[in-house]
Amino acid sequence: xxxxxxxxxxxxxRRPGHVGRKFWAVVVALVLAxxxxxAYVELTSVHPGGAxxxxxxxxxxxxxxxxxxxLFDAVFGAFGRAxxxxxxxxxxxxxxVSTLEAEANAPVADVVIGLDELTAPQADxxxxxVPYVSPGLAHVSPGLVNEISPDHVVTPYESGYLAIxxxxxxxxxxxxxxxxxxxxxxxxxxSWARGLMIEDPTTDITGEEFLAWQIAFxxxxxxxxxxxxxxxxxxxxxxxxxxxxxxGAFTSPGAAPSTVVSYLSDPAYAAxxxxxxAFNATVSSWNGSEYGxxxxxxxxxxxxxxxxxxxxxxxxxxxxxxxxxxLPTSEWEIPANATVPLPSAYSAMPNTTVVQxxxxxxxxxxxxxxxxxxxxxxxxxxxxxxx
Numbered sequence: 001x002x003x004x005x006x007x008x009x010x011x012x013x014r015r016p017g018h019v020g021r022k023f024w025a026v027v028v029a030l031v032l033a034x035x036x037x038x039a040y041v042e043l044t045s046v047h048p049g050g051a052x053x054x055x056x057x058x059x060x061x062x063x064x065x066x067x068x069x070x071l072f073d074a075v076f077g078a079f080g081r082a083x084x085x086x087x088x089x090x091x092x093x094x095x096x097v098s099t100l101e102a103e104a105n106a107p108v109a110d111v112v113i114g115l116d117e118l119t120a121p122q123a124d125x126x127x128x129x130v131p132y133v134s135p136g137l138a139h140v141s142p143g144l145v146n147e148i149s150p151d152h153v154v155t156p157y158e159s160g161y162l163a164i165x166x167x168x169x170x171x172x173x174x175x176x177x178x179x180x181x182x183x184x185x186x187x188x189x190x191s192w193a194r195g196l197m198i199e200d201p202t203t204d205i206t207g208e209e210f211l212a213w214q215i216a217f218x219x220x221x222x223x224x225x226x227x228x229x230x231x232x233x234x235x236x237x238x239x240x241x242x243x244x245x246x247x248g249a250f251t252s253p254g255a256a257p258s259t260v261v262s263y264l265s266d267p268a269y270a271a272x273x274x275x276x277x278a279f280n281a282t283v284s285s286w287n288g289s290e291y292g293x294x295x296x297x298x299x300x301x302x303x304x305x306x307x308x309x310x311x312x313x314x315x316x317x318x319x320x321x322x323x324x325x326x327l328p329t330s331e332w333e334i335p336a337n338a339t340v341p342l343p344s345a346y347s348a349m350p351n352t353t354v355v356q357x358x359x360x361x362x363x364x365x366x367x368x369x370x371x372x373x374x375x376x377x378x379x380x381x382x383x384x385x386x387x
Contacts, residue, residue, distance in 0.1 A: 053086040054310050057099065057302075058113040060091040064330035067091035071326050079317050085310060095119070100128045100302060107304040111311050113157075113318070117147055117296045117359060118208060120154040121368035129153040129300040132312055136319030139337045144296055147359040154298035157318045158333035161264040161292040161355055162206070162213050163281035165250060170195065170258035171280065178259070182284040182291075183214055183229050184222070193236035195258030197246045202378055206243040210261045211377055212367060213293030216358035217284050221291055226377075230384045239385075250279075264292070265332045265349050272329060272345040283355050294357040297333065 056076065063069035072089065080087040092099035096112055097119050103109070104126070115123055123129050131152040137145065144156040166178045177185070178192075186193045199207030218226035238257055240246035250260035262281065270278045283292035299318055301311040317323060324335035328343050334352070335342075359367070371377050 051084055051086050052307055052310060053088055054080075054111070054307055054314065055088045055090060055109045056111045056113060056314070057090050057092055057096055057109040059096065062091075062114060062331075063326065069330065071330055074326060075317075075323050078322070079314060083310060083313060097122050097126070097128070101126055104128060104303075107302050109302045110305040110307050111299060111314050112302055113299040115148075115154050115298055115300060116205065116209075117294070117364060118205070118212065118368055118371065120148050120298055120300070121364040123300065124149060124151065124153045125365065125368075128303055130303050130305075130308075132301055132315060134312070134315050134319055136316050136337065139339050140319065141336075141338060143357065143360070144294075144336055147294060147357060148296040148298050148364060149300075150364070154300040155315050155319070156296050156298040156336045157324070158327050158331055158336055159294055159296045160333040161283055161294055161352060161357075162209055163262055163264040163266065163283055163292070163350075164196070164259050165247075165262045165266050165279050165281045166259045167250075167256070167279045168277070173258075179280065179282050180285040181282065182286050183217060187229060187232040190233065190236050192259070193233040194238075196233075196236075197238040197240055197249060197257035197260045199243050199246050199261055200239050200241055201381055204240075204242040206246075206261060208371065208378070209293055209295055211381055212371070213284075213358060215370075215377060216293065216361055217286075217291055220358065220361040221284070221286055227380065227384060230381065234385055234387075263295070263332065264352065264355075265328075265334070265346070267348040267350070268328075268343075268346040269332055271348040272343070276348055281350060283350070290355045291358050292352075292355040294355075294359050295333070296359075297331075 058067075060067040063071040063075065065072065067089065076087040076089055079085075090109070096114055100107070100109065100112060100123060112123075112129075132155065133152050134155050137155065140156060144159055145152070148154055148156050164178075164181075171178055174192075186196060198210060201207035201211040214229060215226040218224050218229060240249065243262070246257075246260050247262055250257050250262070264281050264283065266279065266281050267276075270276055283290050299315055301308065301315065305311055319337050321337065321340055324337040324340040327333055327335050328346060362370075373379070
């Protein structure tokens with residue numbers, strides 16, 4: 001099928017933590033190596049004698065930059081000035097969990113920002129974090145807390161939903177059916193599957209979260225084996241190594257995928273960049289209900305930090321309105337603090353309040369554990385893909 005270009009500006013943004021990465025196959029290699037850092041930035045206007053240094057690990061695209069967004073000063077600089085502390089922000093070249101694990105016996109970081117609903121349980125199980133219940137959680141949905149870290153070792157600061165983005169020509173070709181579809185429609189009509197681009201779940205966090213979404217929908221909504229979907233569509237779907245590649249292909253001129261695994265806030269991004277209506281997004285519609293996989297990002301205090309009071313203050317600061325209001329148009333996620341209003345562009349995003357998070361059907365630890373192991377979801381998916 002020849003699809004039209006969605007006609008949005010070239011993609012130069014990344015999703016939180018959604019850089020291409022190898023997962024479990026290389027974790028051992030990563031933790032045995034000395035961690036490398038992609039970049040770092042130091043922020044404070046006060047350098048009093050003997051001032052404490054607070055070290056923060058995060059992902060390079062945090063706040064829309066490259067480990068150095070202009071917004072860093074409003075977050076880390078302002079915090080440093082208010083507390084008379086030297087803030088050092090580091091962006092590990094590997095995954096956040098693997099870096100923390102490699103340094104477990106001699107931790108460098110005090111706070112880590114960017115663990116998600118799949119990696120937070122890993123860090124928790126490895127004993128890399130210490131619990132903290134922030135007063136700011138009074139304005140955060142208990143569901144977010146339970147879906148990322150019920151024992152409070154990670155504090156959620158933003159969330160969103162995965163989605164299937166579709167362009168206008170595909171919406172027209174399906175008579176609008178794609179807007180209220182679910183995975184079975186891609187099985188029943190392989191022309192839909194041939195136009196779908198997904199991210200490889202073994203190399204990209206977006207692909208891994210999509211796998212969790214698909215599995216949870218089949219297991220808990222349809223009550224069927226999740227492997228049936230892949231057996232039917234695997235030879236048809238297009239697979240990209242990471243989200244940036246997939247979304248870039250979807251928004252490129254000329255022939256492009258009709259649909260792509262991405263995020264429910266994408267129509268808000270299109271509206272914000274004056275391309276409103278170029279494409280839309282949907283979760284899983286079934287029997288009059290909407291089901292989706294909620295992506296959640298959080299911050300935690302590293303076990304062994306010598307600055308617990310400052311660490312806690314930084315977690316509180318991340319949940320404050322001053323920081324939370326920066327997230328919708330830099331992270332393209334919804335602030336965890338429910339009192340913070342969304343920009344007008346978010347009126348283009350489908351209504352998230354009617355979406356039932358599929359994350360609620362299993363504990364974070366159970367989901368994270370099911371992904372790995374010799375018979376884990378990722379290895380099973382690989383075997384199906386190789387067939």
